[in-house]
Amino acid sequence: MFEKFKLWQNMVRALVVCCIFYYFPASAANLAAAIHDKVYIEQFDSSGGRGGMDYSEKEIEQIISTNPELETSLVEGIPEPEEFSMPQTLIYSSYTVQSGDMIGFISSTFGLNQDTLISVNGISNTRSIQVGKKLLIPNQDGIMHKVSRGETLDEIAKKYNVHTASIVTANELFSERVNSGTEVFIPNAKLDSTRLQEINGDLFIWPVRGRITSGYGYRKSPITGLRSFHSGIDLSANTGVPIKAAMAGRVISAGYNDVFGYFVVISHHSNYRTLYGHMSVIRTEAGAYVRTSDIIGNVGNTGQSRGSHLHFQVYKNGLTVNPILLMR
Numbered sequence: 001m002f003e004k005f006k007l008w009q010n011m012v013r014a015l016v017v018c019c020i021f022y023y024f025p026a027s028a029a030n031l032a033a034a035i036h037d038k039v040y041i042e043q044f045d046s047s048g049g050r051g052g053m054d055y056s057e058k059e060i061e062q063i064i065s066t067n068p069e070l071e072t073s074l075v076e077g078i079p080e081p082e083e084f085s086m087p088q089t090l091i092y093s094s095y096t097v098q099s100g101d102m103i104g105f106i107s108s109t110f111g112l113n114q115d116t117l118i119s120v121n122g123i124s125n126t127r128s129i130q131v132g133k134k135l136l137i138p139n140q141d142g143i144m145h146k147v148s149r150g151e152t153l154d155e156i157a158k159k160y161n162v163h164t165a166s167i168v169t170a171n172e173l174f175s176e177r178v179n180s181g182t183e184v185f186i187p188n189a190k191l192d193s194t195r196l197q198e199i200n201g202d203l204f205i206w207p208v209r210g211r212i213t214s215g216y217g218y219r220k221s222p223i224t225g226l227r228s229f230h231s232g233i234d235l236s237a238n239t240g241v242p243i244k245a246a247m248a249g250r251v252i253s254a255g256y257n258d259v260f261g262y263f264v265v266i267s268h269h270s271n272y273r274t275l276y277g278h279m280s281v282i283r284t285e286a287g288a289y290v291r292t293s294d295i296i297g298n299v300g301n302t303g304q305s306r307g308s309h310l311h312f313q314v315y316k317n318g319l320t321v322n323p324i325l326l327m328r
Helices: 004-024 025-047 055-066 068-076 103-109 114-120 153-160 163-172 193-200
Strands: 092-096 134-138 142-147 183-187 211-214 217-220 226-231 233-236 240-245 248-259 261-267 272-282 296-301 309-316 319-321
Touching: 004 025, 103 114, 114 134, 114 142, 153 183, 193 240, 233 296, 248 272, 261 296
Parallel strands: none
Antiparallel strands: 092 134, 142 183, 211 233, 217 226, 233 309, 240 296, 248 261, 261 272, 272 296, 272 309, 309 319
16 A cells, blocks of 8 residues: 555656646756756765766656655755736626725725726726626726827837737737727736825825814805805814824915915825915924924914814815815
8 A cells, every 4th residue: 555655656746847847947957957966966976876977857757756855855946937927808797886895895806906996997986986886897907098199009018017918918909009099908007106095085194183064065154154165174173283284295385364364285296285274373384394294283263264173175286176085
């Protein structure tokens, strides 16, 4: 019984070596060389044996089958071949959003990163995905790219650091010329980190912790009593509570006006600006660089205000946006 088991074990080892030679010729060559050196030094040289002669594949298999410890030590020393993923044609399946689903959970369920599902499905805010929505699920990671006028596939591939061939294969293109306005799938590409933060709503920290007493949008003004657009959010907090910068940036304005009272405006990356109004005290100045841990002022009740609070406003490219959609 033991002899049969030993014979079976040797056959398996021989098969493994044959596979290495067939699929990984470079690794097989390294293995052969390593075996040659090790056998020469440890087994044959000391007994005045073959002295530097080459061994055939069959002889190597035989040596390994009778020396299992030699196989283990040698194979572990061979570097793994570099990973190479063959380009594959893009195929979609679908998934219906269930109650409690989050984009990160759905992505991991299908073995994809969240950038992929966000881009493929044109999701602008992951917090607003509704139950019952059908999502396209691609068979590989990547994002969509709209081809600009005069843009070539080589330029697109270079931009995302991918191979042109992978774009051609994924999109089943017949040539490397693509019309402007066409959306193509870029395998293994990812979204810009700032864009991903915007979509996931975790771009800014809360400048103060407080109850939202007035949201972004149309409301009845507490000052005039008329319906008007409120371009930020009001956070209720006691006078004197420290206010922190919602994101790192450069202070471009700090002063007083009749509407916001004592206020600070900070310029951030990606054309964002934030405004902090109705302060009791300003603790920074124009030109200063501030981080999210820095206190830029204290909550107050200055300007057109009917109680102690912070008015927080966010601009993107000069236009106000709802801060709630961008808060962590």
